[in-house]
Amino acid sequence: xxxxxxxxxxxxxxxxxxxxxxxxxxxxxxxxxxxxxxxxxxxxxxxxxxxxxxxxxxxxxxxxxxxxxxxxxxxxxxxxxxxxxxxxxxxxxxxxxxxxxxxxxxxxxxxxxxxxxxxxxxxxxxxxxxxxxxxxxxxxxxxxxxxxxxxxxxxxxxxxxxxxxxxxxxxxxxxxxxxxxxxxxxxxxxxxxxxxxxxxxxxxxxxxxxxxxxxxxxxxxxxxxxxxxxxxxxxxxxxxxxxxxxxxxxxxxxxxxxxxxxxxxxxxxxxxx
Amino acid sequence: xxxxxxxxxxxxxxxxxxxxxxxxxxxxxxxxxxxxxxxxxxxxxxxxxxxxxxxxxxxxxxxxxxxxxxxxxxxxxxxxxxxxxxxxxxxxxxxxxxxxxxxxxxxxxxxxxxxxxxxxxxxxxxxxxxxxxxxxxxxxxxxxxxxxxxxxxxxxxxxxxxxxxxxxxxxxxxxxxxxxxxxxxxxxxxxxxxxxxxxxxxxxxxxxxxxxxxxxxxxxxxxxxxxxxxxxxxxxxxxxxxxxxxxxxxxxxxxxxxxxxxxxxxxxxxxxxxxxxxxxxxxxxx
Ligand SMILES: Nc1ncnc2c1ncn2[C@@H]1O[C@H](COP(=O)(O)OP(=O)(O)OP(=O)(O)O)[C@@H](O)[C@H]1O
Ligand SMILES: [Mg+2]
Numbered sequence: 223x224x225x226x227x228x229x230x231x232x233x234x235x236x237x238x239x240x241x242x243x244x245x246x247x248x249x250x251x252x253x254x255x256x257x258x259x260x261x262x263x264x265x266x267x268x269x270x271x272x273x274x275x276x277x278x279x280x281x282x283x284x285x286x287x288x289x290x291x292x293x294x295x296x297x298x299x300x301x302x303x304x305x306x307x308x309x310x311x312x313x314x315x316x317x318x319x320x321x322x323x324x325x326x327x328x329x330x331x332x333x334x335x336x337x338x339x340x341x342x343x344x345x346x347x348x349x350x351x352x353x354x355x356x357x358x359x360x361x362x363x364x365x366x367x368x369x370x371x372x373x374x375x376x377x378x379x380x381x382x383x384x385x386x387x388x389x390x391x392x393x394x395x396x397x398x399x400x401x402x403x404x405x406x407x408x409x410x411x412x413x414x415x416x417x418x419x420x421x422x423x424x425x426x427x428x429x430x431x432x433x434x435x436x437x438x439x440x441x442x443x444x445x446x447x448x449x450x451x452x453x454x455x456x457x458x459x460x461x462x463x464x465x466x467x468x469x470x471x472x473x474x475x476x477x478x479x480x481x482x483x484x485x486x487x488x489x490x491x492x493x494x495x
Numbered sequence: 496x497x498x499x500x501x502x503x504x505x506x507x508x509x510x511x512x513x514x515x516x517x518x519x520x521x522x523x524x525x526x527x528x529x530x531x532x533x534x535x536x537x538x539x540x541x542x543x544x545x546x547x548x549x550x551x552x553x554x555x556x557x558x559x560x561x562x563x564x565x566x567x568x569x570x571x572x573x574x575x576x577x578x579x580x581x582x583x584x585x586x587x588x589x590x591x592x593x594x595x596x597x598x599x600x601x602x603x604x605x606x607x608x609x610x611x612x613x614x615x616x617x618x619x620x621x622x623x624x625x626x627x628x629x630x631x632x633x634x635x636x637x638x639x640x641x642x643x644x645x646x647x648x649x650x651x652x653x654x655x656x657x658x659x660x661x662x663x664x665x666x667x668x669x670x671x672x673x674x675x676x677x678x679x680x681x682x683x684x685x686x687x688x689x690x691x692x693x694x695x696x697x698x699x700x701x702x703x704x705x706x707x708x709x710x711x712x713x714x715x716x717x718x719x720x721x722x723x724x725x726x727x728x729x730x731x732x733x734x735x736x737x738x739x740x741x742x743x744x745x746x747x748x749x750x751x752x753x754x755x756x757x758x759x760x761x762x763x764x765x766x767x768x769x770x771x772x773x774x775x776x777x778x779x780x781x
Contacts, residue, residue: 270685300687310682314700323696327687335695376682383686 223247224269224387224419229278229288230443231264238264240443241278246421248386251413253434254423257463261443262423266389269421270302271295282387300327303380307392309372313365317356317375320364321347324382343382350378354408370401377408388412390422394429402426406433427459563745570749579735579754586731587758589649589724590717593656598710600661605668606694611680612672622665629662634720635727642728652729656717664713668706675701708770715759715766722755 226244230237239261246252254262267273269280271287279288282298290298303324304310311320322339324347339347351357354374364372373393380388390409394402410433413420424430430437431451439447439454439462447458500507511518520528542548572579606612608622638655645651675698683697725733732751739747 272681272685296687296689298687299685304682304685306678306682306685308678310678310685312679312683312697312700313676314704315696319696323683323688324686326683326689326692326696329692331689331691334692379686 223281223283225281226269227279227281229265229268229275229280231261231268231273232276237443239268239275242443242445244438244445244448246419248419249413249417250419250436251410251434252419252421252436252438253430254421254438254440255425255427255430255462256423256440260440262440263391264443265440266304266391266421266423269387270299270304270389272299272304296327300383301385302387302389303383303385305373305376305380305388305390305393307395309364309369309376309396311364311372311375311379314363316361316363317351317367318344318347318360320375321350321360321378321382324350324379327383347378347382350381351375353381354378368401370397370404373397373401373405374408377405377412381412385418387419387421390420392423392425395425402429409433566743566745567749569746570753571746572750573744573747575735575747579732579751582725582730582732582735583754583758585649586721586725586733587718589652589729589731590656590714590721593653593721594660594710594714594717596653596657597660597664597713598706600657601664601668602706604661605665605672606698608665608669609672611675611677612694612698623669626662626666626669629658630666632659634659635723638724638727638729647728647730649730652721652724652731655724655729656721660713660717664706664709667709668702671702671705671709672698704773707773711766711770711773715762718759718762 224244224246226242226246229239229242231239242261242265254265256262264273268275271290275288279286281287282302287298312323315323319337322337322343325339325343326334348357348360351360354377356371356374356378359367359371359375364375367375373396376393388409393409394405397405406429409420409422412418422430422434424434431454434451437447437449437451437454438445439458441462441464447454447462449458502510515521604622607618608626610619613619613622634655637658638651641651641654645654679701680693680697683693688696721729721731722733722736725731725735726737728734732755736748736751739745739751
């Protein structure tokens with residue numbers, strides 16, 4: 223269980239995250255929505271401890287992770303793996319090395335500097351690459367891959383960390399719809415099979431509705447909605463995005479969800495077994 | 496005057512007074528620009544007069560120049576060809592070792608001077624001042640000092656190149672480090688990698704190609720400087736050159752200069768090829 227108590231992050235006199243409290247049980251798949259600048263990325267970075275909060279605490283399994291320092295902090299980052307909108311892979315390194323880098327937190331410094339990864343780690347990396355179906359690209363440099371492929375490599379790297387939590391900051395915002403669906407399906411699959419908690423900030427409302435069991439809406443650094451996708455009514459959405467007149471877009475969005483649902487059902491019928 | 500604009504006069508005037516900067520230059524800005532240009536021309540003329548730069552003197556000296564050229568030809572090695580080759584080899588080795596040492600020391604030190612890596616302001620500024628201080632002293636002066644300290648010979652030349660390259664490369668490297676793509680750093684940091692691992696896996700792949708290509712470029716120019724260093728007592732081909740100049744043996748001087756030109760041309764071509772290869776292709780295998 224992740225417990226966030228009154229956490230704030232200020233940049234100058236701007237409260238990017240403003241007194242947020244939140245409890246996320248283990249194994250939940252959570253979507254964070256909100257307009258640009260609402261504080262979604264900041265919140266995720268605070269949980270991974272890439273950034274330090276100005277105020278407040280975060281607890282995980284009873285331990286205050288906002289107090290972690292040194293080795294313990296690095297361990298925590300390994301445990302709470304992150305995925306980014308821009309993938310954040312090291313572009314000039316090949317896919318396989320990037321995936322192996324997920325093990326850096328488990329390594330002594332000196333051997334890792336010479337890329338002395340064990341056979342077992344390599345086997346593990348292949349397994350993760352197989353899972354995201356990108357093993358055939360393993361020796362390609364990352365900047366030669368498409369966005370969707372890079373994001374799958376990033377998921378494989380995150381899985382190498384053997385994480386208990388995956389924090390995904392707009393994992394599909396730079397992807398075409400098909401790659402986006404693949405990435406979201408992989409994340410849901412990881413969440414269901416491994417029981418890993420997934421917290422994803424998402425721009426695309428329909429994806430949040432479709433893949434997440436819980437949706438958190440943020441505006442101006444505060445949480446303004448927290449509930450099931452079904453509870454996310456038109457009024458709530460307008461509140462989160464602070465718009466008066468998004469009717470058309472919203473209708474379109476809702477239609478989208480219906481369509482996706484139908485498609486899924488259709489596929490289930492079509493494929494026997 | 497026929498108006499071919501969609502804007503009324505009032506509207507135009509209103510826009511102009513609202514956004515004066517978007518309607519071309521004003522009288523003030525034109526005046527300022529003219530003043531700057533006039534001042535620059537005056538300053539240039541002043542330096543010409545002050546340093547007695549007179550194109551006429553070149554014309555008057557042109558006869559002497561041709562006379563000197565006639566002394567150069569035909570070039571002749573005077574039976575010292577093997578000695579020249581050894582000298583040239585020495586010069587190349589001096590440039591190579593000096594650059595290599597400079598590169599090896601600049602690599603770690605540049606991280607200390609980079610703002611995004613070293614958050615400790617004191618040590619960072621100290622490292623920068625150190626680079627600036629060394630760079631403030633010309634390689635030739637360093638060579639003179641080292642000749643005094645370690646005696647005549649290539650070792651002094653190596654040290655001179657090493658020290659001055661260390662500073663210049665260090666500064667260039669730290670700038671490359673400060674320009675890395677922050678996303679790649681953040682991604683690596685988020686895995687729980689420690690500081691040294693982040694440098695190894697996120698910084699080095701981004702900056703090493705730039706660093707290597709810079710170092711190669713420096714090697715090229717160091718071959719040129721190394722031949723001058725020889726004149727100051729640092730051995731190599733420069734020493735032979737200086738000996739010939741002192742006794743006015745211009746045909747042999749010419750021969751040595753041609754040898755140097757050919758060598759430098761070959762190195763330039765090779766180094767360009769290598770640098771292109773480095774920048775284009777860095778497959779890493781774990
Ligand atoms: N490093 C920073 N320095 C200063 N201000 C920042 C920094 N990072 C974020 N902010 C500010 O904090 C606020 C929240 O930013 P954040 O990136 O968390 O929003 P977001 O919800 O992720 O938005 P988006 O959907 O555009 O990604 C914004 O107003 C942003 O300008
Ligand atoms: Mg964001």
